[in-house]
Amino acid sequence: MEMQFVPSGNCTIGVDSDEKLIDPNYQLDDALASSRPKLTVFVKEFYIAKYPVTNSEYCDFVIDTGYPVPHIDDPDDPLTAYSWDPVRRTFPPDTDDRPVVLVSWYDALAYCEWAGVRLPTEWEWERAARGDDSRPYPWGDAMETHAYCHHYRDSEIAPNELASDMRPVDAFVNGSSPFGCLDMLGNVEEWCSDWFDAKRYERDTSALHLRIDSPVEERARVVRGCGRFMAEVHIAVRQAEYPWSRNRGVGFRCAKDMS
Numbered sequence: 062m063e064m065q066f067v068p069s070g071n072c073t074i075g076v077d078s079d080e081k082l083i084d085p086n087y088q089l090d091d092a093l094a095s096s097r098p099k100l101t102v103f104v105k106e107f108y109i110a111k112y113p114v115t116n117s118e119y120c121d122f123v124i125d126t127g128y129p130v131p132h133i134d135d136p137d138d139p140l141t142a143y144s145w146d147p148v149r150r151t152f153p154p155d156t157d158d159r160p161v162v163l164v165s166w167y168d169a170l171a172y173c174e175w176a177g178v179r180l181p182t183e184w185e186w187e188r189a190a191r192g193d194d195s196r197p198y199p200w201g202d203a204m205e206t207h208a209y210c211h212h213y214r215d216s217e218i219a220p221n222e223l224a225s226d227m228r229p230v231d232a233f234v235n236g237s238s239p240f241g242c243l244d245m246l247g248n249v250e251e252w253c254s255d256w257f258d259a260k261r262y263e264r265d266t267s268a269l270h271l272r273i274d275s276p277v278e279e280r281a282r283v284v285r286g287c288g289r290f291m292a293e294v295h296i297a298v299r300q301a302e303y304p305w306s307r308n309r310g311v312g313f314r315c316a317k318d319m320s
Contacts (some may be wrong), residue, residue: 131163166304192239209236210247
């Protein structure tokens with residue numbers, strides 16, 4: 062697992078009140094509604110994985126531990142395209158370098174424990190994606206986002222695309238974040254350690270850089286990074302997923318404290 066060092070520093074979190082993101086296909090409301098107001102917070106130094114965890118990496122984990130593979134039992138479920146073979150314990154053909162999906166928050170935790178790492182907090186995720194400024198994308202301000210990440214817009218990519226339509230995690234080298242992380246927008250959304258709180262940015266800012274270890278308002282966990290099923294992308298988009306859910310749009314990347 063290739064890890065990138067992110068130094069301690071102040072980080073821009075969220076967006077200004079006049080910055081909006083309306084996804085015409087999947088968002089009825091402003092996707093940045095829970096990302097206001099814009100804040101500057103201090104984030105302690107840490108390491109974060111250069112890429113999301115891939116099928117190949119997750120396969121090492123399930124083989125070594127005997128952990129259940131990502132699998133859909135219902136043959137009529139469209140998600141079977143992403144399902145692993147539970148007998149051979151293998152992932153779908155030709156997807157070794159794609160992000161692993163059909164993994165719950167608990168599955169991601171199990172992998173992290175095995176690998177000696179952890180999930181990033183959402184503040185760490187946003188700092189790793191943004192660096193020291195308020196850029197909307199990891200690569201900067203360039204709005205031709207399809208040159209830098211894999212996401213749906215108009216008719217270019219069918220919104221019901223299958224597993225083979227995910228891109229390799231290193232496919233967009235020009236989409237690198239300031240700290241050298243790839244695939245932080247598009248492809249899959251990523252589990253973070255935090256419980257989701259839609260009003261978190263409006264609360265006391267003195268401890269915003271700390272992990273939240275108990276529910277605030279909802280029982281969902283934070284996912285970050287937008288995914289290939291969104292028509293519009295932005296670093297600050299925050300979404301909620303139940304920790305037991307497994308779907309084709311969510312994977313994860315790992316983080317690690319300084320020794």
